[in-house]
Amino acid sequence: MLTMDDIVREGNPILRAVASEVMMPPTQEEKETLKKMREFLINSQDDEIAEKYKLRAGIGLAAPQIGISKRMIAVYIPEEDKIHDYTLFNPKVISHSVENTYLEGGEGCLSVDREVPGYVPRHARVKVKAYNIDGKEITLKLKGLPAIAIQHEIDHLDGIMFYDHINKADPFAIPDHCATN
Numbered sequence: 359m360l361t362m363d364d365i366v367r368e369g370n371p372i373l374r375a376v377a378s379e380v381m382m383p384p385t386q387e388e389k390e391t392l393k394k395m396r397e398f399l400i401n402s403q404d405d406e407i408a409e410k411y412k413l414r415a416g417i418g419l420a421a422p423q424i425g426i427s428k429r430m431i432a433v434y435i436p437e438e439d440k441i442h443d444y445t446l447f448n449p450k451v452i453s454h455s456v457e458n459t460y461l462e463g464g465e466g467c468l469s470v471d472r473e474v475p476g477y478v479p480r481h482a483r484v485k486v487k488a489y490n491i492d493g494k495e496i497t498l499k500l501k502g503l504p505a506i507a508i509q510h511e512i513d514h515l516d517g518i519m520f521y522d523h524i525n526k527a528d529p530f531a532i533p534d535h536c537a538t539n
């Protein structure tokens with residue numbers, strides 16, 4: 359199983375590289391890696407396992423974060439009515455809302471061992487094309503936390519960290535095109 363020892367931390371150049379497309383169909387090894395990334399997220403959200411193995415809770419993970427510069431991500435977000443459970447190859451935002459959003463508490467990252475305060479502007483809604491674990495092309499329409507998470511993970515595939523998006527002059531300035539609550 360993956361633990362925090364497998365998570366690459368900021369400063370490692372792999373987090374600033376553009377990851378390589380995965381040839382379809384994926385190899386058995388690539389499928390296994392994606393399954394391990396999903397398992398890490400599920401484990402990190404289980405209080406007993408997370409405590410036992412000192413895992414930081416995560417709802418998303420990108421392959422560069424475990425030292426693999428390939429375009430592979432996992433997102434696992436349990437909600438009331440459904441679990442957003444995505445293991446994807448070559449994810450790409452193909453369209454998005456004009457409206458933006460952000461998390462009031464800002465964002466964190468398993469690869470960043472420090473707090474970086476400030477609002478991270480994200481598209482409120484995204485349409486994502488990707489390949490599922492069997493290499494089948496799929497399209498996802500996401501909003502809310504799943505939309506934010508998938509944008510955070512796709513950024514990792516392009517060497518972008520969440521704090522790159524924070525307004526340096528005024529970290530808590532409300533981003534443009536955000537709906538008023």
Ligand SMILES: O=C(O)C[C@@H](Cc1ccccc1)[C@H](O)SCc1ccccc1
Nearest residue numbers: 415416417418465466467468469507510
């Ligand atoms: O480092 C990662 O990529 C995992 C991030 C993903 C993420 C960060 C901010 C917003 C959305 C996704 C974190 O592990 S997830 C930690 C977390 C848990 C619950 C809600 C928000 C963030």
Ligand code: NI
Nearest residue numbers: 466467468469
């Ligand atoms: Ni991250």
